[in-house]
Amino acid sequence: MQRFYTLFVFCFLFVTSVFAQTGSLKGIITTSDGQPAVHVSVSFKGTHHGAVSNSEGNYIIEKILPGKYNVKVSLVGLQTVEKEVDITDGQATLADFVLDESSKQLQEVVVTGGNSFKTDQTSPSLRLATPILETPQNIQVIGRRVIADQQIFDMLEGVTRNVSGATKVEHWDNYARINMRGSQVGAFRNGMNVQMPWGPLAEDMSMVDRIEFVKGPAGFMLANGNPSGFYNVVTKKPTGQNRGEFGMTLGSYDTYRTTLDLDGKLSKDGKLLYRLNLMGQLKGSHRQYDYNNRYSVVPVLKYLIDDKSSVTLEYTHQFSQMNAIGSNYAFSKRGYADLPRDFTTSEPNLAPTNNHDQSILAIFEHKLNDQWKLTAQASFFNYTQEGTSLWPSGFDTKNDSLLQRAINNWDILGLSKTGQIFVNGNVKTGAVAHRILGGLDMSSKEFYHDWSQWFLYGTPLNIYNPKHGITAAPVFDRSKNIKERTVRYNNGYTALYAQDELGFWENKLRVTLAARYTSLTVSNPYDGNYSRKKFTPRAGVSYTINQSTAAYFLYDQSFNENFGTDWQGKSFDPQTGNNVEFGLKRGWLNDTWSSALSVYKITKNNVLTADPEHTAGSVFFNRQSGQQKVQGIEWDIRGQIVKNLDVMINYAYTDATITKDSDESLIGNQVAGSSKHVQNTWLSYTIGNGPVKGLGFSLGYQFQSGRSPWFVSDNAQDNLPDYFRMDGGVTFKKDKFAVNLLINNIFNKYLYSGGVYAYSGGFNYWQTEPGTNFRMSVAYKF
Structure with a gap:
């Protein structure tokens, strides 16, 4: 009651x-x-x-x-x-x-680069009408300037270097797995939770306007999510300006890429606007037979009904063709990094793995009056994958040079429907100001996953003297529709929420009180239908010390679904969590650059971890390990510290520990996928005057230590070695023309991530990054 x-x-x-x-x-x-x-x-x-x-x-x-x-x-x-x-x-x-x-x-x-790395406002898709400085939460925004400066192609690349504590763990060249504050963060697009067990396809940056990393609890703000946070990819929308931009990139490993961005009006009265983003890419790899060829088509229409209302329709189609999943790993019983960077278990005659990510987004916005705005939006996602997966069945017991490969089909169909209606208000009662947010969230996700056709692949491969091109390509039976050859998993939720940010003393003190009531539903053939309900409160305090400085406190809880089933086919209970956080934000030198410092503690229950007792070969199971506690400190600086010099500097200390587990030997271990120390820097200087006006230089590095593999299958938990990578570039911008040369991994370090695989006799596995490589891009605005 x-x-x-x-x-x-x-x-x-x-x-x-x-x-x-x-x-x-x-x-x-x-x-x-x-x-x-x-x-x-x-x-x-x-x-x-x-x-x-x-x-x-x-x-x-x-x-x-x-x-x-x-x-x-x-x-x-x-x-x-x-x-x-x-x-x-x-x-x-x-x-x-x-x-x-x-x-x-x-x-x-x-x-010539006057747009700084610093952003003061979040996008409307975050629903917040509060400026970042006044929000009682750590939010970091990566804008188009940073994306272009670092020549980031998609979410699989260097996005995380721009946010304290965010790290990219191993991936399969299709969807991004990003960890922060001790666990994987949720993937959102335009305010919609698009997270699936596998997929959807990682967003290409040609369609992206900005990326917003929300630290800490995500359960209330947008939808059900991990208490560690989430990232929200905001796609480009029509601006009403008649303009365009054409870009081309050439790079190492036969990289060819072209983009086109068109923006303008379709009607004389300026009410019908459009945006069209096209991208085509052919991209090889430092590994043999490895590639990732992509294209994307993203048209957007926006109709201004009147000065109060508008309708936006967006269609996204991303396609990726890549090598067999898992072929980007190296394996050895002798330890990490004892094979060359270009090692692969793949073969040149394997059929490609194809991924299609299609979605439709509709947004209706209406100003009820000067104080209130109504937003309704709905999306439908269709993600498909058809291909193969490579993973070894083990090494020869008498010869640790001989690796027996195994192969299986890997087909996926993911369907996601999301609807949201919410209102924002900014009003005053007496001496108290109110920023009101309230609404309804609904989501339903269906997931079909087939990797049932598994067999040994060829004769054992000598990893130190591999012979490729002699193994026949596998043949899989796909005569039946994927819905007929696998089981259906369904996760959904319905939630009501309300938030009032009360402003006192001319809005210097802001108290946020909020509540969310969520009903989760799960349906699968093993466990039948069931639902869970939970009330999650949210409380925050933010105080403006002066016009450029604010301190905040936040307490929040989260409640979200755990995908999949255990070895008995039973669904998992939802994951619950809570977070306590303190922070200090400040704008410096007339707000040309900003800093954010936060201290937090997160407790998570019903966390999924590997189940080694019921895992064999390529069949993996999870279990609910009990409880994890994560605490840490984060520090971010971004903006223009002196004229023409933009910086991005961040540091995070993360202490993530397993505190409860059915396997008592795991208690006290570092949480898988966490890094104790992460520090990144990126500097960009542009000459503003003289004969070489528009010439710029960029330099940055990434550093990590105390790295735990994202998948821990034994109690030894051998940490990965420290990580250091230096990148730099030269740019030139004049009028509407821009050139950017970027050199990655300048010191040609052998960089990798991986872990110890305790099954199938035990061995090390790791995924290498390329050595020194370059990208040269040209862009023309018209």
């Missing part, structure tokens, strides 16, 4: 707050020659409320409490313009700004 009473109180606050009033600010920003100033930031000094000017130079900032404010207009590399405004209840205040620079000078600033 107490739980439902709390929900009733939140709903009451939500409804009664509608009648409070706020004002808004709008206007137009122009350059000295009378042209509209595009993508210029407008913000309320000391509050971090703001907006960005559109293609006509117009801006609007809504839901502002009455009072006098100083408003500043800025773009990194330009002189800031300030003006005092008076916001009145229920009225729109007008304020126009004129920049000293001409439209040509403004374009030069943007092209």
Whole structure:
């Protein structure tokens, strides 16, 4: 009863707050020659409320409490313009700004890298109307500038270097597995939870506008998720500007890549907008017979019904053709790294593994009034995979040079439906300001997985003198539809939630109170149908020490499904967790760069770990190990610390320990997939004046120590060696043209991740990274 009473109180606050009033600010920003100033930031000094000017130079900032404010207009590399405004209840205040620079000078600033690594606002898909500085949670945003500077192709590459404590563990060249705060983080796209046991396909960066890493509890904010956090990939949407960008990349290992980004209006009245992103890629590998060829087609339409409502439709089709899954591993009984980087267990005549990731996203947005906005969105994902998997059955008992390979089919069908309706409000009752969020989440995921056709592959392979091209290609029976040859797993949830962020003392002190009620459902042929329900509270406090500094405290709980079944075919109980976190955020030097420091402790129950007692050959099972505790410190710096020098520096200490387990020998072990120390740095300097204006230099490194394999199958838990990789590049940008040369792994280090495989006689396995390699890209904006 107490739980439902709390929900009733939140709903009451939500409804009664509608009648409070706020004002808004709008206007137009122009350059000295009378042209509209595009993508210029407008913000309320000391509050971090703001907006960005559109293609006509117009801006609007809504839901502002009455009072006098100083408003500043800025773009990194330009002189800031300030003006005092008076916001009145229920009225729109007008304020126009004129920049000293001409439209040509403004374009030069943007092209030569004036857009900093720092971002102050989250995307609308995170549902938060609160600026990052004032949010009682650690949120790090990776924008397009960073992605382009580091020449990141997809989520499988160097995205994690830009966020403290985030690491990429071994992968199969199709979907990203990213760990943070002691466990795998959830994968979201446009605010939708797209996480599946396998899939969907990792997002290509050609379609991505930004990536938002949300540290800590994810259960309340968007959907059910791990208490470690999640990452949210925000795809490119129409902006209303008629523009485009064409890019080409050549690189090591026969890498050829082309992208095209078109953005504009389809109707004369400017109501029908479009965005089209195309990508084609042929990409080899440092390993023999290895490749990952991809293409993507992402059209988006947005219709502005009126000044209050809009509809957005987005279709995504990503395709990847790759080598047999598992062929990117090396194996040895003698220890790690005793084979060359190009070693493979694959054969040149193996059929490719094909992955299709298709989705449809619909978004409806409507401003109820100046204080309230309604958003409804729905998505449908269809992920398919058809291919093979290679994994050894073991070494010869008398000759540790001879490896017996095994092969099986690996076919997947994943179907996911998600619907969300939520409202945001910014109102005031008496002396207390309210930022209200409430809504409904629903999701249903079906999963079909077939790897039933397994057999030994060829004669034993001498790993120190491999002979390829003599083994016949396997033949699998796919005469039946995948739904007919495997079992169906279904996980779904329905959730109601409400949040009120109460602002006191002119919004200097913010208290967040929230509640979520979630019902999980599971259906499979082994365990039948069952459901679990749980109430999860959320409480946070954020205090603005001064206009650029805020401290916060957060307590949150999570509740999410555990995919799959145990060795008996029984489904797992949901995973539950809670998090306690303290943090300090600050903007420096007129907010040109920012820092975030957080200290946290997470407790997780019903965590899935490997079940060695019931695993044999290529058949793997998990079990609910009991409890894990993770605590640590994280520190992030990003932005322009001095003129023309952008930096990204982060560090994380993570103490992740198993505290309860049915196997008592595992208690006290480091949690699989965690790294105790992770430190990254990326520096980018662009010359702003003189004959070589637009010439830039980038340099960065990644360092990890105390690395635990993501899959631990024995009690020894031999940690991986320390990891250090240096990368750097040279860029040149002039007008609409840009060139970027990037050198990865400058010191040609033998880098890898892997673990000890205790089954099939025991052996080491590891996945190597390429040695020194380059990428050269050219881009033209029109």
